Amino acid sequence: MSANNKRVYLSPPHMGGAEQEYVQQAFESNFIAPLGPMVNGFEQDFSKLSGLKHCAALSSGTAALHIAQHILGIGPNDIVLASSLTFIGSVSSATFLGAEAAFIDSDYKSWNMDPDLLAEAVEYYIALGRKPKAVVPTDLYGQCADYDRILEILEPHGIPIVVDAAESVGATYKGRHAGKGALMAAYSFNGNKIITTSGGGLLASDDEEIISRARWLSQQAKEPLPYYEHKEIGFNYRMSNLVAAVGRGQLEVLQDRVNRKREIFDLYKEALSGCTGISFMPEAEYGRCNRWLTVILIDEKEFGATPDQVRIALENENIESRPVWKPMHMQPVFSKNKIFGGQVSEDLFKRGLCLPSGTAMTQDDMDRTVKIIKGCGK
Numbered sequence: 001m002s003a004n005n006k007r008v009y010l011s012p013p014h015m016g017g018a019e020q021e022y023v024q025q026a027f028e029s030n031f032i033a034p035l036g037p038m039v040n041g042f043e044q045d046f047s048k049l050s051g052l053k054h055c056a057a058l059s060s061g062t063a064a065l066h067i068a069q070h071i072l073g074i075g076p077n078d079i080v081l082a083s084s085l086t087f088i089g090s091v092s093s094a095t096f097l098g099a100e101a102a103f104i105d106s107d108y109k110s111w112n113m114d115p116d117l118l119a120e121a122v123e124y125y126i127a128l129g130r131k132p133k134a135v136v137p138t139d140l141y142g143q144c145a146d147y148d149r150i151l152e153i154l155e156p157h158g159i160p161i162v163v164d165a166a167e168s169v170g171a172t173y174k175g176r177h178a179g180k181g182a183l184m185a186a187y188s189f190n191g192n193k194i195i196t197t198s199g200g201g202l203l204a205s206d207d208e209e210i211i212s213r214a215r216w217l218s219q220q221a222k223e224p225l226p227y228y229e230h231k232e233i234g235f236n237y238r239m240s241n242l243v244a245a246v247g248r249g250q251l252e253v254l255q256d257r258v259n260r261k262r263e264i265f266d267l268y269k270e271a272l273s274g275c276t277g278i279s280f281m282p283e284a285e286y287g288r289c290n291r292w293l294t295v296i297l298i299d300e301k302e303f304g305a306t307p308d309q310v311r312i313a314l315e316n317e318n319i320e321s322r323p324v325w326k327p328m329h330m331q332p333v334f335s336k337n338k339i340f341g342g343q344v345s346e347d348l349f350k351r352g353l354c355l356p357s358g359t360a361m362t363q364d365d366m367d368r369t370v371k372i373i374k375g376c377g378k
């Protein structure tokens with residue numbers, strides 16, 4: 001394979017430099033076994049960055065969402081309202097607990113949960129005597145959901161909000177970090193996220209009791225006794241000290257990563273500005289997106305090719321791109337679940353394509369990508 005045909009990935013890990021030093025420190029202290037000072041340090045760093053007062057570092061974003069909903073006491077036959085346009089990790093936790101997920105469509109302004117449809121869903125379930133137990137909006141592709149409008153709808157009913165902020169580390173809503181203002185927020189440091197620990201997650205809240213309970217539950221819910229005694233069933237979801245060491249290094253470069261992701265978005269926008277039929281994911285006026293992935297919409301008639309034809313053309317040149325998340329209400333596994341609205345996320349799925357957005361990508365990588373996209377048009 002020639003040098004100029006090297007694989008361009010969607011969003012590969014990009015280390016900042018200090019990670020190895022932190023890992024080295026962890027080795028030297030011999031805190032290889034699960035817990036240790038790096039975990040505490042990572043939680044403190046994240047708390048400082050996000051403004052959420054308490055944090056529990058966990059093994060994945062999915063684990064954080066699971067523990068969050070477990071703490072809320074969600075169980076069989078409860079209703080959990082979630083975004084339809086999201087990744088399965090956002091809603092599998094409701095299923096783990098035996099609850100029923102119902103889905104809310106997106107709006108075009110943010111591609112996130114449409115607050116008007118959420119209001120409709122809340123009224124619908126209250127009228128049935130099944131007040132939703134939680135609402136889990138996703139911050140899609142690094143753009144915050146409209147938290148204030150969502151809170152305005154939920155507060156009169158006392159329904160808690162757990163933000164799925166897996167994709168929005170470093171993004172802001174009205175100047176606050178993603179997830180701030182929610183009862184709980186879940187973050188992910190999976191391999192392709194804006195920063196990564198090689199796999200990890202975190203649950204944050206301003207409520208200290210919630211987070212100490214999350215820590216306890218994530219370590220098998222042991223009673224504070226010299227022998228192993230259990231009054232409740234917990235999980236094995238704690239982040240390991242080595243993983244947290246990587247996370248501490250990554251947090252140091254988060255702001256650079258956000259700036260670079262936004263620059264990549266702007267470069268694509270500029271380079272594709274002449275293409276009729278291509279438009280970009282909007283940025284809602286209330287926040288600053290981290291642009292985790294640059295996402296475009298392709299109008300087949302105007303552009304002259306479908307998103308899938310573009311994806312295949314890119315793949316043939318060893319460049320990775322991906323369709324927009326397939327909405328949850330279109331998933332076979334959720335064929336019986338209720339959806340409020342649905343056409344917006346279906347349309348975004350049909351027309352959307354996520355472009356390679358790695359923060360270490362070169363100008364040559366971008367030029368190759370743009371050239372192939374342009375070549376697909378008429």
Ligand SMILES: *Cc1c(COP(=O)(O)O)cnc(C)c1O
Binds near residue numbers: 090138187
């Ligand atoms: C990545 C992601 C998750 C899951 O995070 P993991 O750390 O991979 O478990 C959940 N929700 C959304 C929206 C995600 O993008």
